[in-house]
Amino acid sequence: MRETQRIADQLRRAFDGDAWSGPSLHTTLAGITAAQAAAHPLPGVHSIGELVRHLTTWAGTVAWRVEQRQSTPLTQEDWPAFAAAPDESAWQQARQELQSAHQRLVAAAEALPDDALEARVLQEDGAEVSLYVVLHGSAQHYLYHAGQIALLRKFL
Structure with a gap:
């Protein structure tokens, strides 16, 4: 199995699989x-x-x-707003957009x-990191925020 396939497996596990x-x-x-x-x-x-x-x-x-193997500035806001009073269809659309991006x-x-x-890409802080680090960081990012969401659920 190629290393990139292993990384894709880790992304899947963090997002919707059996995360360790x-x-x-x-x-x-x-x-x-x-x-x-x-x-x-x-x-x-948040x-x-x-x-x-x-x-x-x-x-x-x-x-x-990863597709372009180069840096790009954020094309969207880092922390886009979420409606204060969304309907269920807006919430499901936000979830579907996340699924599609994943x-x-x-x-x-x-x-x-x-x-x-x-291959190296430039981060927002000016540091260069490898695509290897960026891809692993994406799986870590999913789980970091999943932990925050789990805590927020406890307060609801």
Whole structure:
């Protein structure tokens, strides 16, 4: 098995598979309503909906960087707003956009030849990192925010 296939497997596990660390992002989001997604149970903390929109931005950005093997500035806002009073269809659309961005990221990872994993891209802070690090970081990013979502659920 190629290394990029192994990385794609880790992305899948973190997003909607059997993550070693605990529930996947998809599992953590299961059963959350639009009202819960928009709620701010803790002052100054992002809502679940905002976290989903943020994850969508980054899955899409990383997918583009992997596909092009180069840096690109964010094409969307880092923390897009989520409606204060969304209906269920808006919430489901946000979840579908995240699913689509994730699928694009996995496809980009699988299409990448192993020898391209050392290609460097520029981060927002000016540091250069390899695509290897960016792809693993994406799986870590999913699980980091899944943990935040799990905590927010407890406050709802």
